[in-house]
Amino acid sequence: GEDVEQSLFLSVREGDSSVINCTYTDSSSTYLYWYKQEPGAGLQLLTYIFSNMDMKQDQRLTVLLNKKDKHLSLRIADTQTGDSAIYFCAERLYAGNNRKLIWGLGTSLAVNP
Amino acid sequence: DTGVSQNPRHKITKRGQNVTFRCDPISEHNRLYWYRQTLGQGPEFLTYFQNEAQLEKSRLLSDRFSAERPKGSFSTLEIQRTEQGDSAMYLCASSDYRGPATNEKLFFGSGTQLSVL
Numbered sequence: 595g596e597d598v599e600q601s602l603f604l605s606v607r608e609g610d611s612s613v614i615n616c617t618y619t620d621s622s623s624t625y626l627y628w629y630k631q632e633p634g635a636g637l638q639l640l641t642y643i644f645s646n647m648d649m650k651q652d653q654r655l656t657v658l659l660n661k662k663d664k665h666l667s668l669r670i671a672d673t674q675t676g677d678s679a680i681y682f683c684a685e686r687l688y689a690g691n692n693r694k695l696i697w698g699l700g701t702s703l704a705v706n707p
Numbered sequence: 708d709t710g711v712s713q714n715p716r717h718k719i720t721k722r723g724q725n726v727t728f729r730c731d732p733i734s735e736h737n738r739l740y741w742y743r744q745t746l747g748q749g750p751e752f753l754t755y756f757q758n759e760a761q762l763e764k765s766r767l768l769s770d771r772f773s774a775e776r777p778k779g780s781f782s783t784l785e786i787q788r789t790e791q792g793d794s795a796m797y798l799c800a801s802s803d804y805r806g807p808a809t810n811e812k813l814f815f816g817s818g819t820q821l822s823v824l
Binding site: 598625627629634635636637638639642644682684686695697698699700 | 711713747748749750752798800810811812813814815816817818820
């Protein structure tokens with residue numbers, strides 16, 4: 595079946611790196627996304643990776659994809675208090691249609707000063 | 708580009724009342740999506756439009772829910788005879804869809820928080 599799993603909570607100290615993990619079950623993923631949601635707000639697209647890539651770097655963000663293990667991670671370097679939010683992993687299945695975005699439950703990141 | 712705009716931001720209503728939410732997508736975006744989100748959950752797909760055509764509704768969506776996008780720009784989501792279980796954040800997203808082989812990125816609004824008393 596289609597499922598995306600994430601750990602629910604992560605706590606880090608300001609300045610450290612954060613690594614948020616995600617596993618998915620469907621091997622027909624085309625794109626995988628990371629969204630950020632701050633309290634009471636909508637979702638902000640942070641970054642994405644195409645399924646034939648294994649790494650993508652964008653400033654402080656590094657996405658790693660292990661397609662064999664169906665594992666995706668988001669590393670935030672030099673984590674700041676403004677990074678405190680819920681991070682959602684989502685996979686787009688090969689359906690040509692974004693209704694097939696499968697979402698995780700989100701990882702709540704707490705950054706302690 | 709002013710982003711996706713939703714209003715109202717908050718709506719409190721009594722059970723049994725009808726409510727309507729509005730979404731203004733990013734200009735020129737051809738697709739518009741409605742999602743629902745409750746605490747501790749990811750977004751749940753409700754329905755989506757390509758231009759003015761409603762292409763899909765979730766099978767989980769009650770007949771009390773209806774959405775329109777009459778001119779292919781803004782959209783409204785109406786909930787009739789609201790129930791306490793309808794309390795949630797209603798999110799709208801839009802995209803510039805270029806075809807099935809392309810990376811369709813969704814841009815979300817800030818949502819409408821509905822509380823049904």
